[in-house]
Amino acid sequence: MLERDDQGRKVAQRAPWLLLGPGLLFLAVFFFFPLYTLGQMALSSRPSRFANPVFSWEWSNFNNAFSQYGSQFVRSFLYAALTTLLALVIAYPLAYVIAFRGGRFKNLLLGLVIVPFFTNFLIRTLAWKTILGDQGTVVGVLRDIGILGANDTLLRTPFAVIGGLTYNFLPFMVLPLYVALEKIDPRLIDAARDLYSNTWRAFRTIVFPMSLPGVFAGSLLVFIPAAGDFVNAYYLGNAQTSMIGNVVQNQFLVQSNYPVAAALSFVFMAIVMVVVITYARILGTEDLA
Amino acid sequence: MTDHEALRRAEAVRMARQAMSRRGFLSRSAALFGGAVVAPAVLAACGSSSGSKGESGSGGDKSVAISNWTGYMSDQSKKDFTKDTGIKLTYTEDVNDNNEYFAKIRPNLSRGKSIGRDGFVLTDWMANRMINDVKWVSKFDAAAFPNKKNLRAALQHPGFDPDRLYSAPWASGVAGIAYNRASVGKEMKTMDDFFAASGTKTVLSEMRDTIGLMMLADGKDITKPTYADADPSFTRLEKALSDGTLSGTNGNEYVNDLAAGNLAAAFAWSGDVAQIAKDNPDIKFLVPESGATLWSDNFMIPFTSDKADLASEFVNFFYDPKNAAVLTAEIQYISPVDGVADELTKMGGDAAKLVDNPLVVPTDEFLARLSIFGVLDAKAEERFDKRFAEVTGAG
Numbered sequence: 001m002l003e004r005d006d007q008g009r010k011v012a013q014r015a016p017w018l019l020l021g022p023g024l025l026f027l028a029v030f031f032f033f034p035l036y037t038l039g040q041m042a043l044s045s046r047p048s049r050f051a052n053p054v055f056s057w058e059w060s061n062f063n064n065a066f067s068q069y070g071s072q073f074v075r076s077f078l079y080a081a082l083t084t085l086l087a088l089v090i091a092y093p094l095a096y097v098i099a100f101r102g103g104r105f106k107n108l109l110l111g112l113v114i115v116p117f118f119t120n121f122l123i124r125t126l127a128w129k130t131i132l133g134d135q136g137t138v139v140g141v142l143r144d145i146g147i148l149g150a151n152d153t154l155l156r157t158p159f160a161v162i163g164g165l166t167y168n169f170l171p172f173m174v175l176p177l178y179v180a181l182e183k184i185d186p187r188l189i190d191a192a193r194d195l196y197s198n199t200w201r202a203f204r205t206i207v208f209p210m211s212l213p214g215v216f217a218g219s220l221l222v223f224i225p226a227a228g229d230f231v232n233a234y235y236l237g238n239a240q241t242s243m244i245g246n247v248v249q250n251q252f253l254v255q256s257n258y259p260v261a262a263a264l265s266f267v268f269m270a271i272v273m274v275v276v277i278t279y280a281r282i283l284g285t286e287d288l289a
Numbered sequence: 290m291t292d293h294e295a296l297r298r299a300e301a302v303r304m305a306r307q308a309m310s311r312r313g314f315l316s317r318s319a320a321l322f323g324g325a326v327v328a329p330a331v332l333a334a335c336g337s338s339s340g341s342k343g344e345s346g347s348g349g350d351k352s353v354a355i356s357n358w359t360g361y362m363s364d365q366s367k368k369d370f371t372k373d374t375g376i377k378l379t380y381t382e383d384v385n386d387n388n389e390y391f392a393k394i395r396p397n398l399s400r401g402k403s404i405g406r407d408g409f410v411l412t413d414w415m416a417n418r419m420i421n422d423v424k425w426v427s428k429f430d431a432a433a434f435p436n437k438k439n440l441r442a443a444l445q446h447p448g449f450d451p452d453r454l455y456s457a458p459w460a461s462g463v464a465g466i467a468y469n470r471a472s473v474g475k476e477m478k479t480m481d482d483f484f485a486a487s488g489t490k491t492v493l494s495e496m497r498d499t500i501g502l503m504m505l506a507d508g509k510d511i512t513k514p515t516y517a518d519a520d521p522s523f524t525r526l527e528k529a530l531s532d533g534t535l536s537g538t539n540g541n542e543y544v545n546d547l548a549a550g551n552l553a554a555a556f557a558w559s560g561d562v563a564q565i566a567k568d569n570p571d572i573k574f575l576v577p578e579s580g581a582t583l584w585s586d587n588f589m590i591p592f593t594s595d596k597a598d599l600a601s602e603f604v605n606f607f608y609d610p611k612n613a614a615v616l617t618a619e620i621q622y623i624s625p626v627d628g629v630a631d632e633l634t635k636m637g638g639d640a641a642k643l644v645d646n647p648l649v650v651p652t653d654e655f656l657a658r659l660s661i662f663g664v665l666d667a668k669a670e671e672r673f674d675k676r677f678a679e680v681t682g683a684g
Binding site for chain 2: 129130155237238256
């Protein structure tokens with residue numbers, strides 16, 4: 001009896017590790033190993049331009065990444081923050097309506113949010129070039145009603161870049177918000193009403209706090225890829241709107257400077273990590289919840 | 290009140306748990322996103338090997354795998370090639386940008402591994418890098434390439450390959466200025482006209498074409514480019530891009546903007562403009578009075594291919610004036626092969642009309658206004674590339 005119990009306990013002890021195994025293996029192969037090679041590359045130097053970089057504790061790559069590309073880093077995170085904010089403002093009412101007022105059309109409405117994104121990412125971005133083009137309807141109307149001057153344009157401005165980012169990453173905000181809102185028991189709102197709470201107060205004290213996990217998840221899913229994106233800045237921006245992704249692309253593909261590209265990626269990761277942890281701390285406190 | 294408080298607290302705890310698990314997942318995924326720039330070693334493992342290793346040389350099923358730019362081949366030519374030579378052709382249009390293609394083949398070639406191709410086509414300066422810097426190309430099989438004698442005299446002895454042992458021009462074109470006469474409101478003649486024109490204007494992201502055109506406007510010799518000569522052009526470009534005179538840089542996608550009327554003027558490639566002008570006669574191509582750049586794309590054989598003989602036979606086929614004329618009629622770029630004009634005339638119809646177009650069959654007078662951007666050694670090239678990246682906002 002005792003032996004069997006022991007055995008059972010051993011299995012029970014091992015079970016979590018066995019279950020974690022595939023995940024850990026995945027992380028080892030697709031995260032830790034690439035991270036290791038990336039780190040190695042970031043600390044390498046190039047004997048000549050096209051020779052393969054050699055590992056040499058070349059910390060100056062990090063100095064270069066920091067000192068030369070500060071403005072692109074600032075711009076990347078500023079654009080990403082604005083994108084996240086815009087996406088939240090657009091996605092929240094949308095997710096709210098689908099979750100609480102969607103009724104039997106919920107799935108259809110969700111589908112309508114996602115289906116446009118079956119189109120290729122690049123094609124969608126290039127479509128904005130046409131929509132925001134100088135000869136396009138949007139610019140024409142804005143000029144007619146006086147919001148844009150006769151020579152003002154939308155394409156190749158920060159506006160176009162942030163707009164493109166917001167559009168491209170919107171579903172990543174809508175879906176987690178929808179999941180969070182959908183889980184809320186509508187009877188809680190009824191209860192709030194019974195306690196003489198008006199709609200706004202019910203939203204502020206019940207719905208919004210309970211949707212915060214969705215806000216948190218959506219913000220990260222939008223912020224992180226938006227900060228690292230280079231496609232939108234490349235096609236919709238100009239020389240003054242380039243982001244860190246554009247620098248990495250140029251260092252990697254044009255200048256063949258793998259070490260600096262790797263160092264830039266590391267610095268980028270570190271900043272994202274700090275931002276995410278800070279954000280988690282702020283949103284994770286019970287006061288806010 | 291206490292019930293409300295308790296409810297809130299219970300909900301907060303539940304939420305915190307949810308948030309925790311989600312956060313744990315998210316921070317791991319966040320970390321993964323950051324790690325997405327994978328080292329070349331891993332990239333190399335992803336390369337395709339659609340090439341046909343093993344069915345080497347003559348005997349058995351003969352086949353070659355070729356990489357080329359889009360718009361550089363005609364279906365007729367492909368069929369003719371296989372019919373005439375009995376060699377099966379795997380033709381892929383996967384060269385979109387010299388630097389990009391270089392980055393793609395570098396992991397394998399730098400380790401001496403096959404890239405699954407027996408030939409690719411790259412621009413002069415990249416051909417120089419391939420032949421003289423990294424040495425990743427092999428010589429043609431002279432016996433399989435007798436038509437090399439048809440190469441136009443002007444192209445026979447470039448600095449980067451004096452005897453054309455490693456490279457054969459596939460096609461040439463001109464980088465100049467395209468403009469929309471309706472937007473600009475007048476005929477343009479000079480580089481200053483370009484900078485003075487109102488409306489959206491862009492330059493090419495291909496450094497040699499953009500800086501080359503601007504250096505020519507400064508009266509510099511681009512056949513022997515030095516950084517000192519280029520510096521004023523970089524400064525002028527930097528100023529124009531930051532004060533809004535120029536809206537930015539464009540790759541080949543400028544074509545769409547030009548056709549849609551979003552561009553008043555742009556640095557552009559001749560063949561593209563000819564095609565747009567067919568639909569919109571307001572789009573003009575200008576070789577500024579100061580001159581324009583002439584570039585050639587060159588066929589080369591990667592040293593990892595064991596089919597240099599078949600690849601040589603491939604390029605040999607297109608150096609037959611008859612076959613070259615069929616190709617030229619389709620792609621409308623300047624052919625490197627002597628006697629193409631006569632063959633085009635013989636073909637009659639639209640093909641015969643191309644003979645009068647200096648952008649397809651250039652006259653000596655026209656050629657005299659064009660210059661080829663000279664060879665930059667690896668150090669100088671690095672300096673040019675770095676400065677260009679700075680100026681265009683990417684570095």
